[in-house]
Amino acid sequence: MPVARVLVDTGLAHLDRPFEYTVPVELDERAVPGARVKVRFAGQDLGGYLLERVPAAEHEGRLAPLRTVVSDEAVLVPHVLQTAQRLAREQAGTVMDVLRLAVPPRHARAERSLTERAPEAVGPPDAPDEPPVSWTRYRAGAALWSRLSTGQSPRAALLTTPSHDPLTDWPRTLADAALATAASGRGSVLVVPDRRDLDRVDAALLAALGPDRHVVLHADQGPQARYTAWLKVLRGHVRVVVGTRAAAFAPVHDLGLVAWWDDGDDLHVEPRAPYHHVRQVLLARAELAGSAAVVAGPSVSTDVVDLVERGELVAVGGLGERTSAARVRVAGEGHDAERDGPAARAHIPSAAWRAARAALDHGPVLVQVPRRGYVPATRCATCRAPARCATCHGPLSLPGSGGQPVCGWCHRRDESWSCPECDGRTLRASVVGARRTSEEIGRAFPGVPVVRSGAPDVVASVPARPAIVVATPGAEPVAEGGYAAALLLDAWALLDRPSLRASEESVRRWLGAAALVRSWADGGEVVLAGAPEHAVIPAVEALVRWDPAWFAARELSERAELDLPPAAWAAQVLGSRDHLREVRDGLLALGAEVSGPAPTTGAGAGAGAAHAAGPHGAASTAPAREEHLVVRVPRSADPGLVEQVRAHLAGLRATESGRKVADPVRVRVGPHVLD
Template identity: 40%
Template sequence: MPQRIVRVLIDSPLPQLDRLFDYTVPDALESSVQPGVRLRVPLRTVGRIVDAIAIEVVAEASVDRPLSEIDSVVSTACVVPPFLYTLARKVADRAGGAANDILRLAVPKRQVRVEKQWLTATEPVAAVVAGDAVSYADTLVDDFPGLAAAVIARERVALTAIAHPVTTNDGGTVGAWAMLVAALATQRLASGESTIVVVPDYRDQDAVMTALSDFVADDAVARVDARQSGPDRYRSFLRTLAAAPVIVVGNRSAIYSPVDASLIVMWDDGDSLLEEPLAPYVHSRDAALVRQELSGCALVFAGHTRTSDVERLIALGYVTEITAARRYAPSTVLTASTDSEAPGTRIPSSAYRAVREALATGPVLVQVSRPGYAPVLVCAKCRTPSKCAHCSGPLHAKARGAAPQCRWCGRTAHSWKCPDCQSVNVRLASSGSERTADDLGRAFPGARVVVSDGEHTVMEVGEKPALVVATRGAEPIAAGGYHAVLLLDGDRMLMSDDLRVAESCLRWWSNAAALAAPGAPVHLVGVTGDIARTFATWTHAAFAQSELAERAPLRMPPTSRVAMLEGDHESLSTALAKLRDDVPQLARDAVLGPLPLDGNGDELARTLVRYDYALGHAVVTSLRASVIAAAVAGRRSTRTRPNRPPRATLKLRTDVADPQL
């Protein structure tokens, strides 16, 4: 009689366990064991029972190897459909990580009560989309010629959204991009198909949800984000397992939603929030490309700007560029900086007049680079950055006349003295959101001042006059749009040593400019050069092309892939030697390093590996094998010599966006 065998993926962080294990199924559990259900299985290497997911169930005529039986079935709910595991496996293999790490992002923690209700509830029915909603959606999508046909043909598309706010039917204000995304999702839902909408943060998610309220009912939308409680998030996940079409709206983990999606829309793929901070550090853009290749769905990258990553795909012919029928650009004014931090002198005269005129009729947005009062303090005599005497952390001031405080340890530096010139006086070297609000309150007496940053969350402001001072990414939406936008600290933003700082700055400024009402002035202060001309002429595609061309000779991302490997010198040397043997096509200068890691002496080091996309599979496979070998060797050394600390295992990260040794 054939023996039923279940192949499971064990829930373990150990890289050597990232494979399928075979177990026999006892007769009592035969009807409950199905692919995708949660199990408990014995793991002999650790002598305990562990969690696992059933991936395959097969029947073998004879079993010629000793197999353990599964211990129990945790739940009969199929939470990992075959496509979801295939996607997790593909994404993990591309990133040199474990499939289990991807599934942790995709499948929320089990909620027993919610799951029992779901198992006994009736199957959801397909939502009905009103005819006028479909007509309205068609009108919005038709503003981008060829977009509707490309989505139906399941193509990959990149488009630049129209940068101005619009008013919804219930009087709310959202970006025009949100209405376009909602229209695309509505068209697919009306055709009986699901859509996944991936956005960077909760502000963008709220905008899409508000826009969708003009088209579909609430039960046709499944929200996926970290703000939800455990039961609510699990309930939304279970809804995506149903066959009835649904619109999934969420942050980076929404890309792994188990719905049978015919369309994936990713907004603002250049935002760092779409890069997963946990291993294997997969960017949602890469996961979306893998999913599109597996399922053949349509994929739309939308934004006010264009990343060099998407531009590379356009240059290869892998992604099609679609533009709006009518070109729209904000009314941008380039203004010279005053180069002064004195109160009342940061805003040039022309921008000051524009702010004063706009305040007479509505709100004005002022974007700054950093929160707080004075984020940076320097010596008043020699201009040396002030540091904490205890931990060498940077000092800052929380208010006018306040004693300097350390950002790292929180100590107050009452008796600070410059180590270079022995001066005891500090000078405010930069202005944060609070100091800018203080200065503007003095410059425009009687005006209402609103601060929005990490400590002061403001989602929206009304249409009444107000000065809204916000850090990048924290700008609230204004009813009807801002009557003027003032972008300060642009030169300071560009001073970052990030490889993609120019792309990021252009994106921050463009997203802020998109909050301005049509025709409202947008003043960019203190920025010159190509990036300023790009912003003024709204030619973001050309800027992405130039960025790509500049990085190509240096083989910097995204023209080449870069992997980062960290570990002890012996393990690194072994891994790099194996890599050379496994992939002889690597360039001679492909490996950079290794160099010691800061704060670890000579024990740990880091190395970078640059390689072409065509060699990606071979390189990642070799490096992943070295990671597993190092993990096994470290575990074996601990077992044979208990008093010896375990060897440092290798850590691998592929597709590093800003490679730095």
Template identity: 50%
Template sequence: MSSANGRSDDGAGGAEGAPPEQLALIREAVRQAKEPKAKPRTWRGAALARELPVARVLVDKGVLHLDRYFDYAVPEELDEAARPGVRVRVRFGAGGRNVRQGRREGGGLIDGYLIERVAESDYSGPLAALAQVVSPEPVLDPELLGLARAVADRYAGSLADVLQLAVPPRHARAEARESPAPPSPPTAPDPGTWRRYGRGADLLTSLASGGAPRAVWTALPGPEWAEEIARAVRATLASGRGALVVVPAGRPAARVDAALKAQLGEGQHTVLTADAGPERRYRDWLAVRRGSVRAVVGTRAAMFAPVRNLGLVVVWDDGDDGHSDDNAPFPHVREVLELRASRDKCGFLLGGWTCTVEAAQLVESGWALPLTADREQVRAAAPLVRTVSDGDLSRDEAARAARLPTLAWQVVREGLKQGPVLVQVPRRGYVPRMACARCREPARCRHCAGPLEAQDAQALRCGWCGRDEGSWHCQECGGFRLRAQVVGARRTAEELGRAFPAVPVRTSGREQVLDTVSAAPALVVSTPGAEPVAEGGYAAALLLDGWAMLGRPDLRAGEDALRRWTGAAALVRPQGAGGTVVVVAEPALRPVQALVRWDPVGHAVRELAERAELAFPPVSRMAAVSGTPEALAGFLSAVELPRDAEVLGPVPLPSGEAGRPRRPGGPSGEPGERVLVRVPPGSGAALATALKSAQAARMARGGGESVRIRIDPPDIG
């Protein structure tokens, strides 16, 4: 309807002759002109981003009651840089207290990650603004975030703690450098020595064609393992996918690195280890995240490497302590890479010269297939293994001077005619521990019950409190004579040097770890894990003090002894080339027999059967909770455990050096206690959730002594 002056009510007068489409456009423009313009959103007078003005931030505080996202306003000047995955700084808390959604202006600046941008916040109050975008480089993508969350939930930890392990610290100079373009994929490799294994060639064929095989690989002794890993990586890269290899230490990482260079050439892979230094490590990590490099080999922290289009994950020697992180929430490489294989639907290769109980369970459950060589191949590659009991040494007066039974002395003498001889001793140093010569009861300090030690033939001294002991006698049998429980590497080197005066003696241990030795005759005394590789292999090896390894009060004592023995014996020449290994231990014991037969898989299968009968891990899931007696009792009374949970303990934890706990007790060093909580298969996630919730509630209340939670502890002895 028109008004009295002939103009229409909607202000479109004068356009009555226009087409209907044009008339509708004119009316819409007039309507928008009449509406009041919305004022720009502001925070304390500063304009906010027009689109998605709310940022969800994970603050870098590894405490469980803050394990959630906090909402912050995005200022207009940070709109472009504030992208998901970047590092930011925000104001958080005041006076050490948690502030809901960062809304108070007080509190210091804290680092965090911008998780996502949203249009509205579910918090009704005013929001604090992002203080700073540290870098526009997105370092946390959805894949890495999802993996970190899964790891945190599995180990009853916080997401921030996992990300501290997963994302290296920023280095501005490394970040400013551009990463090169990714190289072209290599061609598929020839199987090579993989043909020695029943389905080894099939494994490489599957990887090269884009498959995702899962295998537990028992490697044959010898140096070929690194090249075999490199061929598996090359097959994966040939399919256009990425690969990740995690080894327990820097020396095996260097061997895989050399094998990858030989297979792939330069520029196809990178090495991620802590030894590289912060700038290089961050630069190489960024190259992986940006997709410039698709193959990674590294130590423990590399398990989170953000490899694009992941096609294969490899773990070498999963029983090594180096694969278990000592920082909360204490993840294990094997478990994390199992999660990655399941989440990314990629291949999984768990390899080593031995087989852990956890690896045997993966095969028994059908999650992975066994990859082994037949007995003929094993006999061709393994050295001859002979046994001597510790009792033979005590009866052999002629051999006591060198601490070697006659058989071992003869093997050393013959081996030195052909090349170097390896001598493995369980401990470093001179004489780390002492015991009664009559009954072998460990010598203990009268003040703190700590172990007595003898350093460089000096007086006895306590290894815990440092007090000297000048008048010791055995509390069990009254004896006054002492003997070394385990003679260390340095003392063994001295004794062997006197027994073989014309032969050079070299040591490899914590103070100085040798990487390689020449093929010239020499005695190489090493602690477990520090054995250097000999050119052409060792002519012989002696594995001393086997009873000390097997006698440890630990569930994994036998498995760990066999792994350490096999690691040393695998460096010896094959039996056909004269390679001989002598192990000084009781021949009838199961780990000794497994070494003689070179049957680590059979040993792991039998161990798994016994664990199943006793309901011990890995058949069950277990958590260790430790703290002061009062803190532990309070925690157990508050936690709502699953109905099928079983609590074992508490038991006291031994004191440590200078009054400090060797394992976590009270934060000020009071004696601690520990309980083990066990649940059957299928209840592990419920146990982790219950422990995490109770710990979060305890930390939110504050004021009490802390407790420590460790899911699937490596040591439950």
């Protein structure tokens, strides 16, 4: 096999294909498929992966030889390569973009220090004869666990029930699923959104599997620690992996289970090209390896409901007894309005104060605030018009009591702000942040400790003694034994966000916090404050009824009527306006539905506009403001249209790369592009 086919890391889309090289005699034994190599390409030495050895070349000319084999460790296993190729095709990206995320950088000392050991040196753990209580508490849970333990490959969406017992809480549920899979002689990949969830699942796996049977992969590990853990998986030392986003590609031997927690968390979306979701990676791996797939969470996303309705996943679990979860009240409803008057609609209404005061006698109280900071958004105190930056039109915020307003986009201070509508010069809070809420609560409950949790200082857990914990969504600490009560403030701030998933995300964040509260039977109570009163809000009803599956199914049905994701295929193309007009014409000719070009909103757009004006107001040579197209293909369209549009977008990127276009378009594919 004298010819090697090498995928070269050129960084160019039009060169994302294998190239042929000859294998020198001195490198013959080390040049194995999957190894990292160096080759001569366009006058420079570039890295790449040796994909395969073949007896003859397709190229009729002279072939250059391999420069060197960086390491004879076969780091690119066939299963991961197939997943990368499939993902690149689905996302209109390149295989090398995926592999940069899938295979960590080499660390030579880690390769030398990790001893070789046969996978058979440690046998599979012993699983219990009967399904554990972490699974029997769910509808069809015992059957799913039994199928995993006997080597079968079910596909399920698990809606978890709140629990504060380490033997029945969701980390132990995932750990017991990995135990059942390991007992059948197969490996598992478990993916969670963040480090706090990772620590909990890590502890549960240690309790369920015992020591030295799993590894942890996450971005905070040092280069040597991360590569050592990854090599243990590659060499078969362990067959259970838990980690954050990048762990989805872990090269587990005999893969039998892929599982991920909280599908709707945006941390599962890769912010770098090709902008995929963990769900796509794990479902692709499950299909290629014939393994089981389980997605679990306290709520369910519309994407998961779509998979259930299409028969790709089976719904498992759900709330059995309503009293197994906390009681939910909406402040301002019923007798609250009659008893409290205008105070029923305050930032912290009277019903919330009463619930917190009563709960503090029994344990900690959680207060969820949608925004961090002091006053993250302001309005004119006279005419109520939103306060905007005079430079970039970004929202003005107050960093502290008595401070000057600061732009949330360009971070400029506006010491002489005046309202363009009424010339008013006084600001009022439009949204109250976590820091100011902490001050208000601290004054209302003197002597009670106040704990604040939010980026960048996130608290992992709090003890069972009385305290008030103010946290932003996603940063709520876990309380020992559960919170006695939770106050969910400013519900309108989550519901009014300009996002397709605003209501879905609100339900996910509310239920995530409510799941940390004790059950109704144990006196746990959740108070939702700031919900709009003008109409019945399905998201609020889903929280009160604790029925996220009903809400997600309703949401999916409404999107299907409008051909919106995930009921339709979608992509986003970003670039300059003139360039996007040409792209739009090509997509319309194929038959796709295209909206735009339209300005890209947010901090990036504001910064671009500020830069275009120059530091002293004069015009500068900054690049044109980025805009975007939204491309949709309804499910009712020709089944081959999606593949045609994908191929067109991939070809567009390759053409621009080959022509060395100065400002090429960027392509993002998936239901999350409209979020």
